[in-house]
Amino acid sequence: MRFGVFYELQLPKPWEEGDEHRLFQEALDQVVLADRLGFDYAWEVEHHFLDEYSHSSAPEVFLACAAGRTESIRLGHGIRQVIPRYNHPARTAESIATLDLVSNGRVDFGIGEGATRLELGGFGIPAKQKRAMSLEAAEQVANMMVMDPYPGFDGESFSMPCRNVLPKPLQKPHPPMWMACTNRDTIRVAARHGLGALAFSFVDPDEARSWTQSYYDIIRSEECVPLGHSVNANIAMVSNFSLHPDREEAIRRGQEGFEFFNYALRALVTQDTVPGRTELWQEFCEKRGNRTEELVAASRAPDFEPTGIGTPQDMRDHLEAFRESGVDQIIFMQQAGRNRHEHICESLQLFADQVMAPFSAECAAREAQKAEALAPFIDAALGRKKRMPLLEDSQIPVVRASVKRVEVNRDQARPEAPVAN
Secondary structure, three states: OEEEEEEOOOOOOOOOOOHHHHHHHHHHHHHHHHHHHOOOEEEEOOOOOEOOOEOOOOHHHHHHHHHHHOOOOEEEEEEEEOOOOOOOHHHHHHHHHHHHHHOOOOEEEEEEOOOOHHHHHHOOOOHHHHHHHHHHHHHHHHHHHHOOOEOOEEOOOOEEOOEOOOOOOOOOOOOOEEEEEOOHHHHHHHHHOOOEEEEOOOOOHHHHHHHHHHHHHHHOOOOOOOOOOOOOOOEEEEEEOEEOOOHHHHHHHHHHHHHHHHHHHHHHHHOOOOOOOOOHHHHHHHHHOOHHHHHHHHOOOOOOOOOOEEOHHHHHHHHHHHHHOOOOEEEEEEEOOOOOHHHHHHHHHHHHHHOHHHHHHOHHHHHHHHHHHHHHHHHHHHHHOOOOOOOOHHHOOOOOOOOOOOOOOHHHOOOOOOOOO
């Protein structure tokens, strides 16, 4: 299995001067540590206007900084908001390709659409059309990263003329593409489009097995018609994360933050919000009461179910169950609520020291076996893709100059008024 770390950049209130600066610097330090310890991925989300829940509105900047401070860890947009009213597709293609070049080809490109009225309404995006807008834009982003020149597009959610979108990414044909998924239906959507599935729901191993089966059944079927120019047949699932040799201490350190992550997301979707005046952390604490100590007491029972919060042995049991479910990557939600930086770093170190090795050791053989088994299905899927035709040189439209120059007597020389394109 592969392992990743995931960042929403959560910052519960009350806020003090310098808190955002500290939050970003600590997150970068954690990515640097994860890289040194051998983690495979660092995923960064894109959200807008979501007080307390996510202060990660410019992931391309965060990931570029991480690229300069790391060597091996892959840098994932988990996800980039691709609807044109968030980010014009050409700007997304340019940003992804640039990050791929400066990181020496370490980028993964997850696509998403947003779920809250704060985001959708803030950019004037109709909620009922967001899925179609997202998929339309993502397909054109892939085309822009591959085609020279990009022929132009006249679609439902955006239009643009023929242009050569530069730079082109280091990874060919383009970085692996993923899609944010929250349920089995979106898992199927990802598979139909040949996209990796970033499952941002916390499910048990039995449900994970069902999702994985559905995903790979479609990858192997005629339903799979790639949205991009390659197929990224992978499914990743998010897990809670807090490790300590003492299970009770692991719960005290990590459980509250994990629960806040879920609470805040639900609240921002289901409750009215006054921008800039949220009280999510206060509301969460009032409703939660003394749940941590209740969970600590429950963890002493002989039938305790292991999760990502506990001892290294608890984590091994947790991961083995997901490995048997066919999950390709586990992404750890460790920066959440008010989880402390030093505790996060200690958990990452303990995981690398006592848990990671046997799971990572099997990756190369497992992935090679999977690639061989899926190769004929992926080739068939790519054969079903309807590709945008390349333009012949004679078909590439001329972009007229902004100012026309005319040959006249020097004494009479006078530039004409600019001519609009």
